Amino acid sequence: MNKDQIYADPLGHIQDFRFDSTVVDVFPDMIQRSVPGYQTIIQTIGKLTARYQQPDSRYYDLGCSLGAATLSMRRNIRASGCEVIGVDNSEAMVARCQSHLQAFRSDVPARAELGDIRQVQMDNAAMVVSNFTLQFLPPEDRDLLVQRIYQALKPGGIFVLSEKIVEADTTTHDLLIDLHHDFKRANGYSELEISQKRTALENVMRPDSKSQHQARLEAAGFSHISVWFQCFNFCSLVAIKQGAAA
Numbered sequence: 001m002n003k004d005q006i007y008a009d010p011l012g013h014i015q016d017f018r019f020d021s022t023v024v025d026v027f028p029d030m031i032q033r034s035v036p037g038y039q040t041i042i043q044t045i046g047k048l049t050a051r052y053q054q055p056d057s058r059y060y061d062l063g064c065s066l067g068a069a070t071l072s073m074r075r076n077i078r079a080s081g082c083e084v085i086g087v088d089n090s091e092a093m094v095a096r097c098q099s100h101l102q103a104f105r106s107d108v109p110a111r112a113e114l115g116d117i118r119q120v121q122m123d124n125a126a127m128v129v130s131n132f133t134l135q136f137l138p139p140e141d142r143d144l145l146v147q148r149i150y151q152a153l154k155p156g157g158i159f160v161l162s163e164k165i166v167e168a169d170t171t172t173h174d175l176l177i178d179l180h181h182d183f184k185r186a187n188g189y190s191e192l193e194i195s196q197k198r199t200a201l202e203n204v205m206r207p208d209s210k211s212q213h214q215a216r217l218e219a220a221g222f223s224h225i226s227v228w229f230q231c232f233n234f235c236s237l238v239a240i241k242q243g244a245a246a
């Protein structure tokens, strides 16, 4: 696995963070060392797939990057007539993701599509995952996407939404950010790397608060909403669409 050293040297001008080929080459190392609980979340997406799978259904991974969640869903589907679709608007990510998907044998079809998640057609879904992707959309586009996810889900379908979050309380907000930086430091990132990456993300990643996420999911129509994971300022929610009446 290639080590992430993208922000190791001092940069005169720090450009906005982009998911280009330089990032693709180090992405598994970067996400592992930067996102607390990443592995737990990927594994739990698999467990949720095993529970919420429905036959003849689609499973979407929005902002699939290299396909970690796509693969985790595919590994856990036993129902027939299912298909897993990863979508990402980074050409470099989609190309690498597609070759990962082909490297593992499976009876469940899976593909990575190049596209903007705001435009992609979704329907007949048992499950939709947005694992740290919604935070990169312009805030004004988030409500509509969540409404479209709700519409795409079948009754009883599940949406897994993982996000970096902000706290309303500034004291605990600063505390959680400090704890996250401690986590990055413990994983070998220097002060310079932490601060340059922070600057690079400032204009492109705009986290909401947990209550904003919960309100948006409720407004879209989801019946059952819970935070199932949180470590520092990283969290993951499940939102379930009401099942068919018995």
Ligand SMILES: Nc1ncnc2c1ncn2[C@@H]1O[C@H](C[S@+](CC[C@H]([NH3+])C(=O)[O-])CC(=O)[O-])[C@@H](O)[C@H]1O
Pocket (backbone or CB within 6 Å): 019, 031, 062, 063, 064, 065, 066, 067, 068, 069, 087, 088, 089, 090, 093, 115, 116, 117, 118, 130, 131, 132, 133, 136, 137
């Ligand atoms: N509008 C958009 N349309 C499509 N893709 C987008 C868009 N905006 C950003 N992306 C894509 O969303 C991904 C976000 S990374 C997801 C990790 C993955 N889910 C994982 O479980 O490993 C999160 C992170 O690195 O913090 C990138 O690949 C972008 O190209």
Ligand SMILES: O=C(O)C(=O)Cc1ccccc1
Pocket (backbone or CB within 6 Å): 030, 031, 034, 035, 164, 197, 201
């Ligand atoms: O690195 C960070 O500080 C993050 O917030 C997580 C992250 C991980 C990978 C790409 C972009 C952001």
